Structure formats: C-alpha cells, structure tokens
Amino acid sequence: MTRKPILASTAIALLLSAGAASADTWRYAFEEAMDEVQGKFAQKFKEEVEANSDHEIQLFPFGTLGESADIMEQAQSGILQFVDQSPGFTGALIPEAQVFFVPYLLPQDTATLASFFKNSKAINEMFPPLYAEQGLELLTMFPEGEVMMTTTEPVEGPADLDEVKFRVMTNPLLVESYKAFGATPTPLPWGEVYGALQTGIIQGQENPAFFIESTKMYEVTDYITRAGHNNFTTAVMANQEFYEGLSEEEQTMIDDAISVAFDYIIDYQDGLTEESLEKIKEAKPSMTITDLSEEERQPFMDTAESVEQEFLEIGGDQAQEILDQMKADLEAAASES
Known part of the structure; x- marks a missing residue:
C-alpha cells in the first residue's frame, strides 16, 4: 500500500558504477509512479528525445532511487541528468519557490492555469536564476490538479481541523498554511503516509484526486x-553542468521535447480529476466527497493574507518581487482565457 524505496541502494550503486560510460543514456527520476501525471510527462519527454536524437532516457519512478530528498541530491551531483520535483520539497532549498503554497493564489480554472504556467514571466524568467544557484537548470513547471484534503473526520471549516495531525511536505510555508487552517501540520516523507494514517499517527493529508486514487489513500x-485552496505544482529540472555542456542543438532538442510534453500533460489531465473521484467512489462507496461552497470556503480564504505575509518573511530576497509578478502573470492569464 505504501511505496517504499526498497531498491534504492541497489539502483544508486548501479548508477554510480555506470558513471560516464553510458554517455548516450540520460537518467530522469520523478516523484510518482509511471502511470501517474509525472510519469506520463516523463514518458512523453523520453519519447520525444529518443525520436529526435541518439540518446536514450532511463526513467526512475518514485522509490527506485529513494525519497524526494535523495533524487534532488543525485540531480545536483550529476548522477541524474533530469529530475521532477515539487516546490514543496525544494522550498527549503529555494525559499522563493514556496510562493506556490500561498493558499488561494492559483486559480482553479484549468485554461487559466495552463496559460499561466506556459507564459508566466515569474516562472520562465525569474525562477531559472534561483534554480541555477543550486546547480539546476529549470526546464518547466506544470500543474498536476486541484489539491484536496483527505481526512478521517469530516471537514467543513477550520474548526474541524483543530488538533488534527495533518501530513504536509517538508515545506515551511505549507506548515504555516495548515497552522493557519487550524491543523497541526506534521511533515512526513511520502513513503510513511499510508501507514501513519492507518495507525492514527496522522489524521489527514492533501493531494490531487488522481494521486489519492492511485495510492489508495481513500x-x-x-x-x-x-x-x-491550491493546485499541485511540479518542476522539471536538469543538472546545470550537464545541460550547459550540451551543444546548442541538443539544448534546443531538449527544450522542444519539454514543450511537447507540457502540452501533452495539460491535455492528459482534462477530466482526470472527476474520473479519479468516480473511481474512488466506485472502490469505496462510503467515501464522502464534499465540495465546499463559497461561503464554507471563506474562513479558509481568510487565512490567505497571513500566509502571504509569512511568505514575504521567509521567502527569500526576491519574495515580494516574485509574488507581485506572479499576481500580474495570473491576471494576464485570466484575461486571456
């Protein structure tokens, strides 16, 4: 039921022993399974690269190389050429990336979201230098779906989260967000979440519907x-030294493959949320799925300003500039869609 990186040490040893001998093989790790959104993106990217070059892409889904922190370290060290990781895990490394966890900042409208992620000046111009400081080439960011809370007791307002131990990613702003919601945020590696819910160590967690369904959190x-309150965001990166060492032609080929995979994954997610919720109800008819009304959401929305102020305190030197640019980008995306 849980995903444990039982093969991680063996897989890492194989990667290290391969070294530079497999120069035509590029390695790409991500935080989900092959049949989940990040896996689908990775497979499309692999397909495009292999169709337009002599290179082979070797894919490593969640667990094969360890937890999120492990694959980030491997990408920074050059063991991996590519990595897909949510800003939820890179927030401590790149404080400005925590902006994606300001509640009610991102819209729910999928067309607006797609336009924002594709055209955002904040994402495409302001974030790349910040990732570069960590030895990473930011290739793209994309949305993975509306984030939903799954809990052992009903939630109709912040009062219902009082004293609820709620699993969050190891992200300081997400911790603050759930404190503002009234919960007791509990950072845990993903591999421990199912068991912690099963044993009552925690009583809630959040993720998009497809992930709740595929990991059987229900x-x-x-x-x-x-x-x-949010949409799950993820970022695809390359080891910067690797990327800068490529020819201009190969860099363009990679950028083009990323663009194709981006368009593909946006289309792939059309209707995915409702389809996943239907599968959950089919698997567990007793599951209660509640879409809060605007009136019911308002107490949660009222916390957004305090979390935004917290972001400005802990979000790095460019926090204000990035937040302002994101809001301008979101306004532009809304007008376009």
Missing part, C-alpha cells in the same frame, strides 16, 4: 474535502 481516510 482506504485509510473517509472524507475528501475540496476547499479549492
């Missing part, structure tokens, strides 16, 4: 709450 929770 088996150890009874309620799904749609508060509309």
